[in-house]
Amino acid sequence: MKTKTIHRCTVLARRHLTPRTVRLTLGGPSLTGLTPRPAQDIEVLLTDGGGGRVKRRYTIRHARPGAGEWDVDAVLHTGGGPGSTWAASAEPGSPVEFAGPRGKLELNPAQGHLFVGDEASLPAIAALTEALPAGQAATAVIETGSRADRLPVAADRVNWLERGERPPGSPELLLDAVGRELRADRYEQVYVLTEARTARAVRDLVCAAGVRPGRVFAKGYWNAGPGPSAAPEARG
Template identity: 35%
Template structure:
């Protein structure tokens, strides 16, 4: 059993399905909204789960909290989206979730833009953080704004003597955020101001890196078209072991989450077949 000084392993954290109340909502940057949520169940979500995913269930227009809770229990399934826990503060029963602000272009973004204290939302989670093995010699982190929360949380949990590079792609210079990364992590902020056009900024930069010898672990996430190219590069051209490469598409230009998930699974299987054939 973990003692008071040792964070529980992700697999030991109890998952919760519950209703949460909005404590606050604010713009972290012009294109990122941070919503602070609370509920007694969050006392069991340790700070070390920052970077783990969760499901949020959105109320329908005019739906009260009791009706959403019934729908979560009995169906049909509410509008559900996947997000990252940016911070967890179990001592005060709070979590933060960051939303990319793109107006009404998506139900979660629309909800976050209007969120105010006293509002409510359904919650299920958490999943495990994505960068929990801290035995690498070098870390390669890359994220667009959709994956900035998972990348930032992963960086902040690295050992203070960690070495590596972090490449963030944001919509504007004003969307840069302070991240408490180890001093040995070289940070680069790239500006791509049109999220509806696939970017090559991060892929071009990563393909041109002179990576050091030793064990390299990656946390790479963002738009699926970009991530597929990076996965093939890291696993194929760089020959990094599968277990050391986290490369996940979080969204796809022109697709809602449910449709994106289906396409992503098919493409991921296709990529694995190509990598196996080339090995």
């Protein structure tokens, strides 16, 4: 079994991209020369309220191998768990330990790409659309809490959905919007990066519409809790 590499790094910089999204720049000698693939992530090693060890994953948004620096974007949640607490309190000079880069997602050549996600996967979708070769068209369907959560996405077309008062993780908005996309256009490759149960529902919809299962990458980026206050704690 391959041993995980644990990076012991420092928070170098912090800035808000939106009222709820913060970018943390992490740096250390062990990152020098490492070039992660688009949308790979890190697994930050944290402690919970009882002192137990927990892990939270964040997409590597940018990497500067020569400088030994990686940027990760994190969504802040009121009353969130260890991940949100860490992202809200991390300041320049703070130590941080994490494993990475992690993740098997790879871009496959296609004439038409469809990306489906929410705030938690927005950094990954932004990185993936930026990495697409010229001439490969991309559409993104992204659900957020409000317009203020939007970030730049390098797709040919972005369909932004605002859930408003709906609880995060409800699949209805994404299912409806993706269904309309599949009726209006043809996509050879689909990436579904959202709440776990919603990801499964959207994957089933896409496969039923005729996209080959091998051309659908579906991954749960977080798990909705049982109550209306559920939030994407498991990811950035």
